[in-house]
Amino acid sequence: MLLADALAQDPEFLAAKQALIEKTLSYSQKIDKIAPPKSSFVQSYEKTLQEFEEIRGFPLFFPYLGSGMGNGALVELADGSVKYDLISGIGVHFGHCHPAILSAGIDAAVQDIAMEGNLMQNRDAYSLAKLLCSSSGMDHCFLSSSGAIANENGLKLAFQKKASAHRLLAFENCFMGRTITLSQITDRPQFREGLPANLFVDYLPFYDWKDPMGSTERAITTLKRHLERYPGEYVCICMEMIQGEGGGYPGKTEFFMALIDILKKAGIAIFVDEIQTFGRTDCLFAFQHFGLQDVVDIVTVGKLLHTCATLYSDAYRPKPGLLSQTYTAATSSIRASLAIVQSLQEEGYLGLHGKNLQVRRLFVQRLQEIAERHPKLLSGPFGHGLIIAATPFGGEREKVVQFTKALFDAGIISFVSGVNPVRIRFLVPVGGITEEGIVEVTKIMEEVLLELR
Ligand SMILES: Cc1ncc(COP(=O)(O)O)c(C=O)c1O
Structure with missing residues (x-):
């Protein structure tokens, strides 16, 4: 038996691991409700935050x-307060002190290395x-440690x-990441302010649930116009199944397929960015929820998965030298990924009656009730699956930011998304949220x- 396996099965190791998990949970379980900051920590917390901002060079x-x-x-x-985390590090955390992730973390901690790399990876x-x-x-998978790099690799x-081609297609209002290249695709001028333009991107209007036929026709017409203007010049179309950073706008199978039929005939790759959507619908991948299994060429994942990856079909195998990097990911994130996928698949999260939906x-029903009681204060809810948004x-940006900050003070961490309108957004830690929590x-x-009215 390999020594690594012998350690993993060693009764003393297993007992120590169990003891560590139980001890951690015995502390974790003391956290059972929202709490204000503790006065004894407030001053040092503020000082630490100020120093942190100074070190970063811009505010948190x-x-x-x-x-x-x-x-x-x-x-x-760290100021002793307790809050509901409803944004999960922008879509990362499955649940705070989740036992399966604690267990994965301990297994990772006793491995020989903390970071795995392209040259030397563990099993x-x-x-x-x-x-x-x-x-x-998908046929192939290349792991990496950030969504942006997974997209760059794709x-x-x-x-x-x-x-021979050098242009890209993308949807208006999309987000793909923040490298110099990806910020040319991300449809936000302020995210690329001062950066050099290094890519040719042409945009299509995204699906509009209020106008399914019209928005589909507009997207088809725009696509055809681009293809006529730049014949043979497009490499791929980048698509999110649900626009997350854009404000929680879902697409629709018929819309995607109408475009994909044309794109496939023109030999243009279908690149689906699932960095935010992975694990948040009734299927593991949102492209499966939308029934696009047979047509996608490249898919990227990250966030909730804890490790990022570029998945691709055999036709896109790289030539030697194209893909490489120092880090694959931290051993603990790879272990966490395995635990999270296992939980999602085996513990009732997926499917029409799964915990995700x-x-x-429940969340959407509660937001709907608020919107009905106060139509001037809240509209929505919007989004799809576990990308939940409301306006x-x-x-109005200033008021929505003020609202999220007031919510933070009241013990709820959320975030903004979209531009016009700016929406409040929730990416809940589905492995930890309870019905009582949502209520x-x-x-x-x-x-x-009502206070901010
Ligand atoms: C759809 C989408 N693509 C790419 C990214 C970039 O991922 P990362 O921040 O890990 O680089 C994000 C992050 O918000 C995203 O939502």
């Missing part, structure tokens, strides 16, 4: 520094890549396959809305 959005302890959807901050990197291929139906594959139904105060959070939301 929220005065947030975690203590390293939490329980489900509740998280302890768990292979297991994760294999699991992502088998669960997506673009490289698309460009190399069609080296149950959480959405407070008509979507309490939405009750507080209504109170804060």
Whole structure:
């Protein structure tokens, strides 16, 4: 037996691991409700935050520094306060102090290395890549440690396959990341202010649920116009199944397929950015929810998965030298990924009656009730699956930011998204949120809305 396996099965190791988990949970479980900051920590917390901002060189959005302890959807901050985490590090956390992730973290901590790399990876990197291929139906998987790099790698594959072409298609209001290249695709001028333009991107209007036929026709017409203007020059189309950063706008199968039929005939790759949507619908991948299994060429994942990856079909195999990097990911994130996918697949999160959609139904119902009681203060809810959004105060940026900050003070961490309107957005830690939590959070939301009226 390999020594690594012998250690993993060693009764003393297993007992120590169990003891560590139980001890951690015994502290974690003391976190059971929202709490204000503790006066003894307030001064030092503020000083630390100020220093942190100074070191970063620009301000934090929220005065947030975690203590390293939490329980489900509740998280302890370093000022002793406890808040509901409804944004989960912008879509990362499955649940604070989740037992399966604690266990994965301990297994990772006793491995020989903390970071796995492209040149020397452990078996768990292979297991994760294999699991992502088998669960997506894609042929290949290259792991990496940020969504932006997963997207960059995907673009490289698309460009190399069609080296004669150099233009991209994307949807208006999309987000793909923040490298110099990706900020040319992300449809936000202020995110690329001062950066050099290094890419040719042409945009199509996205699906509009209020006007399904009209928006589909407009997108088809725009696509055809681009294809006529630049024949043979397009490499791929980048698409989000649900626009997350853009404000929670879902697409629709018929809309995607109408465009994909034309794109496939023109030999243009279908690149689906699932960095935010992965694990948030009734399927593991949102492209499966939208029934696009047979047509996608390149898919990227990150965020909730804890490790990022570029999945691709065999036709997009890179030539030697195209894809490489130092880090694959931290051993603990690879282990966490395996635990999270296993939980999602085996513990009732997916499917029409799974926890993902149950959480959405209750959250959306509560937001709907608030919107009905106060139509001038809140509209929506919007989004799809576990990307949940609503528009407070008509979507005016200043007021929505003020609202999220007031919610933070009241014990709820959310975030903004979209431009016009600006929306409040929730990416709940689905492995930790409870029904009572959703009811309490939405009750507080209504109170804060009324206070700010
Ligand atoms: C759709 C989408 N693509 C790409 C990214 C970039 O991922 P990362 O921030 O890990 O680089 C994000 C992050 O918000 C995203 O939502």
